[in-house]
Amino acid sequence: MSKHTIVTMPGDGIGKNVLEQTIRVLTAAGFEADYVHADIGWEFWRNEGNPLPQRTLDLIEKHKIALFGAITSKPKDAATEELSPELQGKGLVYSSPIVGLRQHFGLDICMRPCHSYKGNPLNFIRRGPNDTIEEPEVDVIIFRQNTEGLYGGVEWSDPPAQVYESLMTHPKFKKNFGNTPKEELSVSTRIFTKKATERILRAAFEHAKKYGYKSVTVCEKPNVIRETSGMMYKMALEIQKKDFPQIAIWNTNIDAQMMWLTKNPENYGVIVAGNMFGDIVSDGFAGLIGGLGFACSAQFNPKTGIGVFEPTHGSAPKYADYQVSIVNPIAMIESACMMLDFIDENFIAKKIRKAVATIISEGKVRTYDMMKMTGREDVVQKGAASTIQMTDAIIAKLEN
Ligand code: NAI
Ligand code: MG
Numbered sequence: 001m002s003k004h005t006i007v008t009m010p011g012d013g014i015g016k017n018v019l020e021q022t023i024r025v026l027t028a029a030g031f032e033a034d035y036v037h038a039d040i041g042w043e044f045w046r047n048e049g050n051p052l053p054q055r056t057l058d059l060i061e062k063h064k065i066a067l068f069g070a071i072t073s074k075p076k077d078a079a080t081e082e083l084s085p086e087l088q089g090k091g092l093v094y095s096s097p098i099v100g101l102r103q104h105f106g107l108d109i110c111m112r113p114c115h116s117y118k119g120n121p122l123n124f125i126r127r128g129p130n131d132t133i134e135e136p137e138v139d140v141i142i143f144r145q146n147t148e149g150l151y152g153g154v155e156w157s158d159p160p161a162q163v164y165e166s167l168m169t170h171p172k173f174k175k176n177f178g179n180t181p182k183e184e185l186s187v188s189t190r191i192f193t194k195k196a197t198e199r200i201l202r203a204a205f206e207h208a209k210k211y212g213y214k215s216v217t218v219c220e221k222p223n224v225i226r227e228t229s230g231m232m233y234k235m236a237l238e239i240q241k242k243d244f245p246q247i248a249i250w251n252t253n254i255d256a257q258m259m260w261l262t263k264n265p266e267n268y269g270v271i272v273a274g275n276m277f278g279d280i281v282s283d284g285f286a287g288l289i290g291g292l293g294f295a296c297s298a299q300f301n302p303k304t305g306i307g308v309f310e311p312t313h314g315s316a317p318k319y320a321d322y323q324v325s326i327v328n329p330i331a332m333i334e335s336a337c338m339m340l341d342f343i344d345e346n347f348i349a350k351k352i353r354k355a356v357a358t359i360i361s362e363g364k365v366r367t368y369d370m371m372k373m374t375g376r377e378d379v380v381q382k383g384a385a386s387t388i389q390m391t392d393a394i395i396a397k398l399e400n
Contacts, residue, residue, distance in 0.1 A: 004033040007059050007066040011041040013315025015069020017325040018332035021391040025333050028395040029348050040097050041071040049087045052097035057104060067336060068310040071097055072317055102146050105306045107299040108196050109203045110146035114285035115139045119361035121370055122290035136266035140285050143204040144278025146299050148196050151275045155188040192228040201236050204272035205244045213269035215248040219257045219281050220273060258284050293328030293369045296335040309339040322377050325387035328367040330356060355397035365393040
């Protein structure tokens, strides 16, 4: 038996391609592990009425560490139509297995690093003085609260009478919405708890301290969303003052942050935000370093040590049936490196990251996205590397 057992959830579409190639890289880099396959995704929704079967939850509970490719999700009605005939009419309702995983295991800390690789043609550039071109180095990590806020799922259309009556006790609701018929109301809540807010803030500060970042930026909107954003910022100030006085605290509003990240991305380091704003700001930064082919993430529960590591991209169904897979495996490979860091296999993570950096800076092997091509089956004939060719190139650069 190996020292580590890793649960692998390829999921749907290109999730299968990138995960398979990532395991090749891990093995070539000397990571010794047993891999246990777990079912997740569309196939299991259609055939079993559950995209996240209990047996998958049991495997993760047991082994704690999982690599996840991507899944296909569809809107509620489309999902019901695709259920196999014997499951139709049983009242099964589709819900996202990723959100399900987060909630089931309380994976409330989500980390999304965005750092630019030298030589990546997709890096953000800007015009400098005297017609110079500047390519600022982006080295940002976003800590996104992963289980609450706008994604908490507490929402209604035509809310029940009790909810409506409670809302009417709020003077602003009464004044601004009190004349709208109940049936015409949709309400989505944004709930923050102190416990989860403290956990994400502490994770961000700890990370800043450990890796020598000088500041932590709280990216919310406390001037308008006074209760939830306000609570997060206030708690951040208290935690910083008490336990991290050497780290500066910055406060930005999500809207302004989205502008600043294209003006001076090099000024930011650790960013912490609630669920929705964390999602937005991390996609914004990912765009500066090459987009979906490069955006990786970790989500974990610091108490139980359960962690799921996945690229930010989805299953890209239109490429799933290509004879030769064309997608960039780097986002998944980088996610696996985050897993290695998490289980204290930093040496192997470093080795893989170095090989990836070398391939990118040499610029000889590039997937279609790095060549700014439209993704089509013929991109490999036109000179783009396939998923396997990119993986081979990275493996060939691994040094001992
Ligand atoms: P997507 O991320 O699958 O693809 C969007 C586009 O990004 C693709 O068409 C492709 O051009 C590009 N792309 C994605 N991954 C790439 C890679 N590794 N290398 C190069 N280019 C890449 O998002 P889309 O099309 O919105 O959703 C497709 C399906 O994936 C949907 O069913 C959606 O619900 C699901 N999804 C799942 C996610 C997950 O599993 N975490 C996240 C996002 C979407
Ligand atoms: Mg997103």
